[in-house]
Amino acid sequence: MDTQQVSKLKKVGLACLMACVATAVSANDRDKAKRIHDRIAGTPPTTATLDAMEALVTAGQPLQAANIATQAPSFYNVTLKNMAVPWTNRDQTVFAPLNDYVATFIGMVRDDHPFNEALSADLTYTVNGVTPAASSSNNTHYENAENNAVNLFTALTPALQSSVQGIPPAATAGFITSRAASEAFFIDGTNRAMFRFTMMNHMCRDMEQVMDTSLPPDMIRQDVSRSPGGDSRIFLNNCIGCHSGMDPLSRAFAYYDFDNGSADAPGSMRLVYTPGTVQAKYFNNNTNFAPGFITPDDQWENRWRKGQNSVLEWSGSLPGSGTGAKSMGEELANSKAFAQCQVEKVFKTVCFRAPGNLADRTEVRDMTTRFMNNGYKLKQVFAEAAVHCMGD
Numbered sequence: 087m088d089t090q091q092v093s094k095l096k097k098v099g100l101a102c103l104m105a106c107v108a109t110a111v112s113a114n115d116r117d118k119a120k121r122i123h124d125r126i127a128g129t130p131p132t133t134a135t136l137d138a139m140e141a142l143v144t145a146g147q148p149l150q151a152a153n154i155a156t157q158a159p160s161f162y163n164v165t166l167k168n169m170a171v172p173w174t175n176r177d178q179t180v181f182a183p184l185n186d187y188v189a190t191f192i193g194m195v196r197d198d199h200p201f202n203e204a205l206s207a208d209l210t211y212t213v214n215g216v217t218p219a220a221s222s223s224n225n226t227h228y229e230n231a232e233n234n235a236v237n238l239f240t241a242l243t244p245a246l247q248s249s250v251q252g253i254p255p256a257a258t259a260g261f262i263t264s265r266a267a268s269e270a271f272f273i274d275g276t277n278r279a280m281f282r283f284t285m286m287n288h289m290c291r292d293m294e295q296v297m298d299t300s301l302p303p304d305m306i307r308q309d310v311s312r313s314p315g316g317d318s319r320i321f322l323n324n325c326i327g328c329h330s331g332m333d334p335l336s337r338a339f340a341y342y343d344f345d346n347g348s349a350d351a352p353g354s355m356r357l358v359y360t361p362g363t364v365q366a367k368y369f370n371n372n373t374n375f376a377p378g379f380i381t382p383d384d385q386w387e388n389r390w391r392k393g394q395n396s397v398l399e400w401s402g403s404l405p406g407s408g409t410g411a412k413s414m415g416e417e418l419a420n421s422k423a424f425a426q427c428q429v430e431k432v433f434k435t436v437c438f439r440a441p442g443n444l445a446d447r448t449e450v451r452d453m454t455t456r457f458m459n460n461g462y463k464l465k466q467v468f469a470e471a472a473v474h475c476m477g478d
C-alpha cells in the first residue's frame with residue numbers, strides 16, 4: 087500500500103467499516119487506472135491525473151478514465167508512432183525515422199478522422215513550426231520534428247497530400263501514396279510489393295493466407311511463368327493462388343513509380359504519377375509468358391469478392407472494381423477484415439498480447455462493430471481496449 091492509500095485509510099478511520107471496504111476496492115481501482123494510463127500513454131501519470139482517472143474508474147466510468155489517457159502527448163509521440171513506423175518500411179522495423187505516413191496516422195487518430203479513409207484520402211499531416219517544410223523529395227521535415235522532440239499532439243496539422251506530393255487530388259490514396267510508402271513499396275519491383283505490404287499492415291494477412299487457386303489466370307501478367315521449371319503444375323498449385331487475385335488488384339497502381347534514379351543519374355526521390363501511361367515495370371520480363379496479361383491502364387478488379395476470400399467481408403455498397411489507387415484503397419478499407427485488423431492491432435498495442443480467449447475474441451468482435459458503426463474513430467478503440475485489459 088503506498089503512502090497515499092495509507093493516508094486515505096487514516097482519513098476514513100476505523101469507525102465506519104463500510105468506508106474501509108470501499109477504500110480497499112478503490113486501491114484496486116487505482117491500479118486499474120494506472121494500467122489504463124501506462125498502456126495508452128506509455129508513461130506513468132501525474133498524481134493529479136491518476137487521482138482523476140481513479141475516481142472515474144471507481145464511479146464505473148473507466149472509458150472516461152481512458153479518454154484522459156488519450157490526451158497525453160506521449161500517446162501520440164510514443165505509442166502511436168511506435169505502432170505505425172514498422173508499417174512504413176520493408177523490414178517492418180520500429181527503428182526508422184518519423185515520416186509522412188506515420189504523421190498522417192497519428193493525426194487521423196488525434197482528430198478522429200474516419201479511419202476507413204486511410205487508404206484513399208487526400209490527406210497528410212505536417213508539423214507546425216518545423217523547417218524545412220514537408221517535401222515530396224525528402225523526409226527532412228519529419229526527421230527534424232523527431233530530432234527536436236516536437237509535441238505531435240499539438241503540432242500536427244492536416245494538409246492536402248496532393249499539394250505536398252505534387253500529384254492530382256484524384257491520384258491520392260491516403261497512406262498508399264504517402265512519400266514514405268512510395269519510397270518503400272513503389273520503388274523498383276512491379277508495384278506488387280505495395281499491395282502485399284498493404285495487405286499485411288492493414289488487412290492483417292500475408293499473401294499465403296489469401297491464396298486461392300480456383301480463380302481464373304487471365305489477368306496474371308506476362309512476367310509470371312505458367313510452367314516454372316518446366317512444370318505447369320507448380321503454376322496451377324502455387325503461383326496462380328496469389329497472382330490471380332493480386333495482379334487484377336495491383337493494376338490500380340499502374341501509373342505510379344518512385345523515382346530513385348539509375349546508376350547513371352540521380353532520381354528526384356519522389357512519387358511519380360503518369361496518368362494514361364502504364365509504368366514500364368508492368369512489362370518487366372514480358373517474354374516469360376508472352377500470352378500473359380498486358381496491362382493497358384489502371385482499371386482494377388477484386389476477384390476475391392467471390393470464393394474463399396469473401397470471408398474478408400467486402401462492402402456491399404461498393405462495386406468491387408474501379409480505376410486507380412483511390413477506389414482500390416476504398417475497397418480494402420471498407421471491408422470488415424480491415425476494420426477488424428485495426429482493432430486487433432490496437433488490442434495488441436494496448437494489452438501487450440494478441441486477443442486469445444473467448445472474452446478477448448468477443449470484445450474484438452464488438453469493438454469492430456462499434457468502430458464501423460460509429461465513424462471509424464480509432465482513438466475510441468484504444469480507450470475500449472485499455473478498459474478491457476485494465477484488470478490484467
Ligand code: HEC
Nearest residue numbers: 275276278279282293294309310311314320324325327328
Ligand atoms: C504467396 C503469394 C505468391 C505466390 C504463391 C507467388 N507469388 Fe509471385 N509475387 C508475389 C508477391 C507479393 C510479389 C511482389 C514481391 C515484391 O516485389 O516484394 C510477387 C512477384 C512476382 C514476380 C515479379 C518479380 C519479382 O520478384 O518481384 C514474378 C515474376 C512472380 N512473382 C512470379 C511467380 C511465380 C512464377 C510463382 C510460382 C512459382 C509465384 N510468383 C508465386 C506473391 C506470390
